[in-house]
Amino acid sequence: xxxxxxxxxxxxxxxxxxxxxxxxxxxxxxxxxxxxxxxxxxxxxxxxxxxxxxxxxxxxxxxxxxxxxxxxxxxxxxxxxxxxxxxxxxxxxxxxxxxxxxxxxxxxxxxxxxxxxxxxxxxxxxxxxxxxxxxxxxxxxxxxxxxxxxxxxxxxxxxxxxxxxxxxxxxxxxxxxxxxxxxxxxxxxxxxxxxxxxxxxxxxxxxxxxxxxxxxxxxxxxxxxxxxxxxxxxxxxxxxxxxxxxxxxxxxxxxxxx
Amino acid sequence: xxxxxxxxxxxxxxxxxxxxxxxxxxxxxxxxxxxxxxxxxxxxxxxxxxxxxxxxxxxxxxxxxxxxxxxxxxxxxxxxxxxxxxxxxxxxxxxxxxxxxxxxxxxxxxxxxxxxxxxxxxxxxxxxxxxxxxxxxxxxxxxxxxxxxxxxxxxxxxxxxxxxxxxxxxxxxxxxxxxxxxxxxxxxxxxxxxxxxxxxxxxxxxxxxxxxxxxxxxxxxxxxxxxxxxxxxxxxxxxxxxxxxxxxxxxxxxxxxx
Numbered sequence: 393x394x395x396x397x398x399x400x401x402x403x404x405x406x407x408x409x410x411x412x413x414x415x416x417x418x419x420x421x422x423x424x425x426x427x428x429x430x431x432x433x434x435x436x437x438x439x440x441x442x443x444x445x446x447x448x449x450x451x452x453x454x455x456x457x458x459x460x461x462x463x464x465x466x467x468x469x470x471x472x473x474x475x476x477x478x479x480x481x482x483x484x485x486x487x488x489x490x491x492x493x494x495x496x497x498x499x500x501x502x503x504x505x506x507x508x509x510x511x512x513x514x515x516x517x518x519x520x521x522x523x524x525x526x527x528x529x530x531x532x533x534x535x536x537x538x539x540x541x542x543x544x545x546x547x548x549x550x551x552x553x554x555x556x557x558x559x560x561x562x563x564x565x566x567x568x569x570x571x572x573x574x575x576x577x578x579x580x581x582x583x584x585x586x587x588x589x590x591x592x593x594x595x596x597x598x599x600x601x602x603x604x605x606x607x608x609x610x611x612x613x614x615x616x617x618x619x620x621x622x623x624x625x626x627x628x629x630x631x632x633x634x635x636x637x638x639x640x641x642x643x644x645x646x647x648x649x650x
Numbered sequence: 651x652x653x654x655x656x657x658x659x660x661x662x663x664x665x666x667x668x669x670x671x672x673x674x675x676x677x678x679x680x681x682x683x684x685x686x687x688x689x690x691x692x693x694x695x696x697x698x699x700x701x702x703x704x705x706x707x708x709x710x711x712x713x714x715x716x717x718x719x720x721x722x723x724x725x726x727x728x729x730x731x732x733x734x735x736x737x738x739x740x741x742x743x744x745x746x747x748x749x750x751x752x753x754x755x756x757x758x759x760x761x762x763x764x765x766x767x768x769x770x771x772x773x774x775x776x777x778x779x780x781x782x783x784x785x786x787x788x789x790x791x792x793x794x795x796x797x798x799x800x801x802x803x804x805x806x807x808x809x810x811x812x813x814x815x816x817x818x819x820x821x822x823x824x825x826x827x828x829x830x831x832x833x834x835x836x837x838x839x840x841x842x843x844x845x846x847x848x849x850x851x852x853x854x855x856x857x858x859x860x861x862x863x864x865x866x867x868x869x870x871x872x873x874x875x876x877x878x879x880x881x882x883x884x885x886x887x888x889x890x891x892x893x894x895x896x897x898x899x900x901x902x903x904x905x906x907x908x
Contacts, residue, residue: 438709441702
């Protein structure tokens with residue numbers, strides 16, 4: 393199979409992948425589209441299983457995977473035409489990351505007085521994180537990439553440490569039934585989010601023309617987006633479901649049916 | 651009608667079909683898209699007919715046929731452009747087969763203590779089955795195809811024997827009204843699933859350039875996907891409906907109306 397030239401994001405250099413690398417990324421992008429659309433339907437249809445005050449978490453999960461599905465559809469279509477635009481990822485993250493924070497805070501059982509200012513601060517930090525990452529992403533100068541990586545890591549770490557702290561406190565506060573999915577959410581969040589700053593630095597670590605690094609980077613981003621959006625959404629749903637069951641006084645056995 | 655060249659999954663050899671063979675596969679793919687989308691609407695709209703604890707079976711059926719519809723749309727569009735990518739089938743199966751297992755287990759009336767570990771084991775086996783099948787699918791070497799066929803058949807048989815055993819036990823345990831669709835589901839599952847390992851070996855049994863074998867293979871996969879997704883989903887729905895009627899104390903006659 394012949395090599396395939398991808399004309400990159402107009403600001404970056406073109407890349408020539410092997411046929412196998414091209415096809416792997418092609419299939420992974422299509423897989424992500426299907427997974428986002430499938431989970432979109434799932435969240436929409438199951439939102440009304442939740443108690444009124446948690447329903448919005450499932451609706452926001454649906455919005456997140458719907459938006460991500462749209463962007464992956466665009467990324468996939470570009471890839472099929474041998475074009476790639478990393479800008480779609482940033483547009484996606486700018487919209488979905490603040491929403492991911494909001495859906496989590498809905499199910500953590502915080503008082504409104506705590507939740508409201510926390511949501512605002514974290515949403516602003518999320519926007520800053522994405523906006524500060526972009527100039528480094530489109531630069532081909534290593535020092536510029538490093539500077540914006542460091543700048544972007546400040547809100548990144550603020551968000552991650554704040555959320556992990558809130559989740560840890562919630563897990564201690566709640567019954568075992570609610571605490572179990574919260575602990576799973578902490579692990580998912582930490583694992584998935586770590587992919588992004590590492591993948592970001594791939595062009596610094598690997599010399600230009602290392603097409604295996606480009607391939608791993610795109611597959612890595614895709615898997616991280618799957619874990620941080622639909623899978624994370626399912627765990628948020630499980631937390632909301634456990635809280636709903638508790639509110640309705642369902643016995644433990646029945647409640648765990650997802 | 652003239653012969654048609656299909657540029658295959660870049661990893662495989664191109665194939666030249668007769669015009670009639672090309673058109674048959676074209677029409678079958680379009681038919682499958684329509685059937686998947688039609689059943690998607692049906693499952694979505696009827697989920698709320700079911701008792702709360704079985705509703706998710708219909709939602710997951712909708713997700714399954716939605717994802718399958720997306721992949722057949724992609725397969726069809728490729729075919730219309732004289733291109734074929736078998737990778738779509740594997741991406742589809744990787745997402746939908748674990749879901750098919752989950753939707754069945756929801757309606758079998760198992761306790762959570764039995765169902766939870768069974769779901770996890772079977773979902774892992776399903777992913778292994780698909781992942782182990784792919785290297786043989788894209789190989790053009792017969793011995794490689796056989797090795798991955800055998801490897802993939804281990805989780806395949808594990809899943810099929812486990813599910814058939816659980817379904818047989820459930821059919822014995824339940825009333826006639828619930829047992830009837832369960833028995834039908836056993837037959838459907840066994841018949842549809844047998845198509846896959848046979849179609850997989852077609853390129854081993856028939857020499858390259860046997861375009862009738864290629865045609866039968868694509869039509870066979872399509873029919874099996876129709877039986878194993880929308881038709882199977884309807885039977886799952888019938889089981890859930892019968893259980894719902896029993897829960898609500900409906901008389902038998904009324905309940906049998908699907």
